[in-house]
Amino acid sequence: xxxxxxxxxxxxxxxxxxxxQNLNDIVLPAPVAWWPPxxxxxxxxxxxxxxxxxxxIRVFRHWRANAYRRAALRSFAAIKAGGMxxxxxLPALLKRTALSAWPREQVAALSGAxxxxxxxxxxxxxxxxxxxxxxxxxxxxxxxxxxxxxxxEFDQLCEAIACWLKRHRAEAR
Numbered sequence: 001x002x003x004x005x006x007x008x009x010x011x012x013x014x015x016x017x018x019x020x021q022n023l024n025d026i027v028l029p030a031p032v033a034w035w036p037p038x039x040x041x042x043x044x045x046x047x048x049x050x051x052x053x054x055x056x057i058r059v060f061r062h063w064r065a066n067a068y069r070r071a072a073l074r075s076f077a078a079i080k081a082g083g084m085x086x087x088x089x090l091p092a093l094l095k096r097t098a099l100s101a102w103p104r105e106q107v108a109a110l111s112g113a114x115x116x117x118x119x120x121x122x123x124x125x126x127x128x129x130x131x132x133x134x135x136x137x138x139x140x141x142x143x144x145x146x147x148x149x150x151x152x153e154f155d156q157l158c159e160a161i162a163c164w165l166k167r168h169r170a171e172a173r
Contacts, residue, residue: 065170068100072165080158087154090161091140094119101170112137123168125160132160 016022075093079086098107098118110118116133120126128136135149135157142148149157 068097069165072097072100073162076158076161076165084149084151084154087149087157088139088142090157091136094136094161094164097165098122101168119164119168122170123164125163125167127160127163132157 072093076090079089079093095107102122107118113129113133116128116136119128119133127133135153138148139157
């Protein structure tokens with residue numbers, strides 16, 4: 001009984017400290033927790049929240065500011081669907097739309113070449129001063145239910161008006 005403990009003690013003393021049997025397993029540290037995040041992530045979250053709120057407000061303001069444009073495009077679609085019988089409503093639609101986007105003093109008195117130049121200038125196009133403006137004037141000065149336009153002219157005018165309704169840039173009020 002006593003001899004056994006003596007041999008064990010002797011074996012331990014004679015063992016080589018560089019022996020692989022004396023090595024312990026590597027103890028891995030605990031994994032890094034995902035929560036709570038480092039303070040920098042709170043800053044990133046606040047900045048992202050502020051930017052998202054700013055972007056949402058901007059998109060909403062743009063959408064609300066273009067309500068007149070969406071209404072004009074719906075009216076235009078109804079007039080175009082009505083065909084040549086409703087063509088005489090197109091000049092009034094253009095004027096109403098322009099009055100919704102620009103000050104009355106700037107738009108209300110415009111007619112003829114000045115009106116055509118205004119329409120082209122606000123949408124960066126050259127359709128009304130080229131040909132569509134004369135078609136528009138023919139609608140304004142035609143009496144009765146006859147529009148005075150051929151089907152091709154009506155389509156050309158509708159294309160110019162649709163282009164203006166979609167592309168014009170209103171000044172900020």
